[in-house]
Amino acid sequence: MLNPADPSFVAALASDLPEGSLHAPEPRYLTEPRGRWTGQAGAVALPRSTAEVATILRAANRARVGVVPWGGGTGLVGGQIMPEGPAPLVLSLERMTALRGAYASENVLVVEAGMVLADVHAEAAKLDRIFPLSLASEGSCRIGGNLATNAGGLNVLRYGNTRDLCLGIEAVLPDGTIFNGLKRLRKDNTGYDLRHLLIGAEGTLGVITAASLRLFPKPAEAGTALLAVSDPAAALALLALAESRLSGMVSGFELINRMGLDFLAETMPEITSPLGGAPEWMVLIDIGLPAGFGAAADHLAALFEAAFNAGLSADGVIASSEAQRQNLWRIRESIPEGNRRIGAVSSHDISLPLSLIPGFIAKAGPELAKIGVWRINCFGHLGDGNLHYNVFPRRGKSRKDHDAEREAIKTCVHDLVDQMGGSVSAEHGLGRLKVEDLTRYGDPGKRAAMRAIKTALDPNGIMNPGAVLPL
Template sequence: MLNSADTAFVDHLRGLLPEGTLHVPEPRYLEEPRGRWQGLAGVVAMPRTVAEVSVVVRACAEARVGLVPWGGGTGLVGGQLMSEGPLPVVLSLERMAALRGVYPDENVLVVEAGMILADVQRHAADAGRVFPLALASEGTCRIGGNLATNAGGLTVLRYGNARDLCLGIEAVLPDGSVFNGLKRLRKDNTGYDLRHLLIGAEGTLGLITAASLRLYPVPGVVGTALLAVESPAAALKLLSLAQARLSGMVSAFELIGRMGLEFLAEKIPEVKSPIGMPEWMVLIEIGMPAGFGVVEDHLGGLFEAALADGLVSDGVIAASEAQRAGLWRIREAMPEANRMIGAVSSHDISVPLGLVAEFIAKAGPRLAAIGNFRVNCFGHLGDGNLHYNVFPTFGRNRREYDGVRDAVKYCVHDLVDELGGSMSAEHGLGRLKVDDLERYGDPGKLSAMRAIKAALDPLGIMNPGAVLRR
C-alpha cells in the first residue's frame, strides 16, 4: 500500500535537497497529448545531479511513496502520469541535460537523460556524426524517455530502435542506489545486462539518468522519393527490391494510404502530394557514401525496375533539399491531421512483414461488422510497424463512438495476435495497455516480468500501475 506525498513528506524531502528542487505541480506535468487522463502529483522534483535523484528515490522508498518519471510528456500511452491513487512524486530530469562527453573516433556521445532528442542530434552533428533516432516529437521529447520506452521512429529499418543505439546507462535503482553503467563498450559479457533490462521498462525498474549513445557516420548523399504503389503487397515487394539493389542503404520506408491524404486535404490543405491521391504510396529514403554515384540515378533505377515489375505506377524523386523536406512533410503532418479529426481508437501495432498485407486486408471487413469508420493506415512498413487508426465517418464526432471503442480495439488487437504480432510496437505499454498485456502477453513472460518487478522494486514505488497492474 502506497502513501501520499503529503505536506509532511514534501517538507521532509525539501530538507534533503537544495533549494529550488521541489515545485508545485504545473498543468504540463499532469496532462498527456491526447487529453484522455488527468494526472496526480503531490510535488514535482527537478534534481540537477544523479546524487539528488538518488536522494529523492531513497526518500520515496523509505516513506513508500510512489514516483512517476516525467521526460518530455510526449508519451501516448499514459506512462508519464498517474490518474488515481495516493499522490506520487513526479520526477522530471529536465535540469539534467548536460553533454558529458564526445568521442567521435569511437562514435559515442555521452549525455544526461534530460537532454532533448533534437539537442542530442545537434551534438552528434557538431562532432561530424549522426544520431539516427528520428521522431515527430524530437523537439520536445527527451532521450531518457526515448530509452525508457525503447522508442522506434523513422529509421529503425537501418539503425534499430533506441535500445540498439545505446551502449551503456547510468540509473538510479528503486532503493536509491546508483547503477554506474556508462561504459562505451561494444562487448561486455559480464552477466545480466541491466542496461537492456531498464531500457523499455518505462521507469518501473529504475530511472535512467544518463546514457552512452551510439553514433554513425553522416551519409555522403541522401535521396528521397515518393512512389505510388498498387497495394501493400506491392509495397513489400518494392521494399525487397530496394534492399536487394541498395543493400544497407535504405534508411526509411514509410507506407501512406489514401485516407491519410484525404485527412490532410481536410485539415492541413497546404500539405499536398505531388503525385495526387493514389490508394497507396511509399516514402523511401536512402543514404549513400559520397562517390558511390548519383543518388537520384539509383532511385530512378529502382523506380524503373519496379515499374517493369508492375509494383509502381507513378513517382517523384526529390531534386533539392526543399523538395525532400516537402515529401517528408506529408508523412510528418499525418499525426497532426489525425489529432484534429479525433480517433475512435488508435493502434500502434506490428506484424511479421510477410503478413502486413493480410492484416490490412482482413482488418477492414472485421471493423465493418462493428460499424462505419474511416481508417488511416500508415507507418514504418520497413519494420512491420503500422499505425492503424480508426476514425468517425465524415461529419461525426469520436464521442459518438464511445460505446464501441473497446470493441474496435479488441477487433484490431485480436487480429494482430492471430498473426503473431504485437499490440505495442514502439509507443510502450504505459497504463493504457496494461490490460492488453494481460490479455495477449505470453504467460511465461508475464510471470518473469512480475518476478523481476518484485525483486527490484518490492515496495512498488517505481511508476506504479505502468506496464504491470499494481
C-alpha cells in the same frame, strides 16, 4: 500500500535537497497528448544531479511514496501520468541536460537523460556525425524517455530502435542505488545486461539518468522518393526490391494510405502530395549513400524503373533538392497531426511479420465494419513491420460519439494482430493504456518473469505504479 506525497513528505524531502528542487505540479505534468486522462501529483521534483535523484528515490522508497518519471510528456500510452491512487511524486530530469562527453573517434556521445532529442542531434552534428533516432516529437521529447520506452521512429529499418543505439546507461534503482553502467563498450559479457533490462521498462524499475549513445557517419548522399503502389502487397515487394538493390542503404520505407492525405486536405490544406490522381497507397523511400556510390537520385530513378518494369509502381516523384526532400517528408510527418485534428476513436501501434501485413490490412477493415462505419488511416514504418492502424468516425461524427465502441474496436484489431503473431505495442510502450493487453495477449511465462523482476528490484512498488504491470 503506497502513501501520498503529502505536505509532510514533501517538506522532509525538501530538507535533503537544494532549494528550488521541489515545486507544486503544473498542468503540463498532469496531461498527455491525446487528452484521455488527467494525472495527479503531490509535488514535482526537479533534480540537477544523479546524486539528487538517488536522494529522492531513497526517500520515496522509505516512505512508500509512488514516483512517476516524466520526460518530455510526449508519450501516447499514459506512462507519464498517474490518474488514480495516492498522489505520487512526479520526477522530471529536465534540468539534467549536460553533455558529459563527446568521442568522435569512437562515434559516441555521453549525455544526461534530460537532454532533448533535437539537442542530441545538434551535438552529434558538431562531430560531423548523426544520431539517427528520428521522431515527430524530437523538439520536446528527451533521451531518457526515449530509452525508457525504447522508442522507434523513422530510421529503425537501418539503425534499429533506441535500444540498439545505446552502449551504456547510468541509472538509479528504486532503493536509491546508483548503477554506474556508462561504459562505451561494444562488447561486454559480464553477466546480466542491466542496460537492456532498464531500457524499455518505462520507469518501472528505476530512473535512467545518463546514456552512452552510438553515432554514425553522415551519409555522403541522401535521396527521397514518393512512389505510388497498387496495394500493400506491392509495397512489400517494392521494399524487397529496394533492399536487394541498395542493401544497407535504405534508411526509411514508409507506407502511406490515401486517407492520410484526405485528412491533411481536410485539416492542413497547405500540405499537398505531388502525385496526381490521389493513389490509394504510396511508399516514401529514403536512402543514404556513402561516398563513391554516385547520386542518390540516380539510384532512386533506377529503382523506380525496376519497379515499373515489375509492375509494382506506375507513378512517382524523386526529390531533386534538399528542399524537395524535406517537402516529401513533411507529408509523412504531418499525418499524425492531421489524425489528431480529426480525432481517432481508437489508435493502434502494432507490429506484424512483414509477409503478413497485406493480409492483416485486408482482414481488419471488414472485421471493423461489423462494428460500424469508419474511416481507417493505416500508415507507418513498413520496413520494420510497424503499422499505425487508426480508426476514425465518418464525416459529421466525432470520436466522442463512439465512446461506447472504442473498446470493441481495440479488441477487434488487437485480437487479429495477436492471431497473426504480431504485437499490440510496437514502439509506444504499454504505459497504462495497454496494461490489460499484456494480461490478455502476453505470454504467461514472460508475465511471471516480469513480475518477479519488478518484485526483486522494486519490492515496495514505488516506481511508476500501474504502468506496464497491474498494481
